Amino acid sequence: xxxxxxxxxxxIGLGNIGIAVATNxxxxxxxxxxxxRKIEKAKELSQKLGNLxxxxxxxxxxxxxxxxxxAVWFNAIKDLLNKYATExxxxxxxxxxxxxxRDDKGGFKKIIGEQESAGEILSSLLPKDAKLVKxxxxxxxxxxxxxxxxxxxxxxxxxxxxxxxxxxxxxxIRDIGFEPIRIGGIDQSxxxxxxxxxNESGVxxxxxxxxxxxxxxxSRPIYSNDEHEVSHPDCLVVDLVRVG
Numbered sequence: 001x002x003x004x005x006x007x008x009x010x011x012i013g014l015g016n017i018g019i020a021v022a023t024n025x026x027x028x029x030x031x032x033x034x035x036x037r038k039i040e041k042a043k044e045l046s047q048k049l050g051n052l053x054x055x056x057x058x059x060x061x062x063x064x065x066x067x068x069x070x071a072v073w074f075n076a077i078k079d080l081l082n083k084y085a086t087e088x089x090x091x092x093x094x095x096x097x098x099x100x101x102r103d104d105k106g107g108f109k110k111i112i113g114e115q116e117s118a119g120e121i122l123s124s125l126l127p128k129d130a131k132l133v134k135x136x137x138x139x140x141x142x143x144x145x146x147x148x149x150x151x152x153x154x155x156x157x158x159x160x161x162x163x164x165x166x167x168x169x170x171x172x173i174r175d176i177g178f179e180p181i182r183i184g185g186i187d188q189s190x191x192x193x194x195x196x197x198x199n200e201s202g203v204x205x206x207x208x209x210x211x212x213x214x215x216x217x218x219s220r221p222i223y224s225n226d227e228h229e230v231s232h233p234d235c236l237v238v239d240l241v242r243v244g
Contacts, residue, residue: 009172028149063087093130110194135173140201152210152211156173158173159192
């Protein structure tokens with residue numbers, strides 16, 4: 001039976017990450033709105049997941065939900081924040097994006113400044129009264145899907161400036177099948193984005209339990225090395241879909 005009095009959640013963008021998040025929410029007995037630029041894709045996923053997954057067009061999903069997970073590319077999130085600025089007022093916006101692209105050596109590179117984070121950039125573009133959470137992008141899709149609902153639980157880190165929404169965010173993460181740990185405000189986003197010390201693709205290199213995670217949080221190297229070598233490069237080829 002679905003628990004009552006939980007915030008409505010919408011996952012916008014049904015690429016690998018969006019599908020994994022929506023699937024985990026249903027496994028966690030949490031209702032979820034699924035939306036994509038192709039409504040057929042949302043309907044297909046809803047049929048697969050069952051009655052807890054409700055397909056909607058993107059504008060309707062944003063309007064109806066309290067928590068919006070933008071499972072799309074970083075630049076697409078910027079466009080969505082602008083396009084739906086009015087509808088997003090007062091909403092909790094979850095950003096799982098990693099601002100990366102393939103380089104000419106077969107690896108990945110950041111598409112923003114070395115010491116910039118997607119979280120901080122997006123926080124400057126927020127609609128009025130919207131609240132940003134950096135979360136759900138610290139694990140590759142394989143771990144996000146396969147390491148959920150374990151005992152002891154694996155950790156998903158998050159960052160937000162709005163501590164008043166911690167309870168809602170942490171319940172969301174638990175319903176996805178992980179143990180939430182807040183690492184600080186949005187200025188800490190770089191630590192949990194690609195190449196960050198708390199990202200699976202960076203120094204951390206794996207999923208961790210809470211006891212393991214607490215030992216890592218006290219140190220603060222940002223990248224695994226100057227060349228952005230990643231421990232698990234497959235983690236970066238995950239995620240996202242373009243919504244336009």
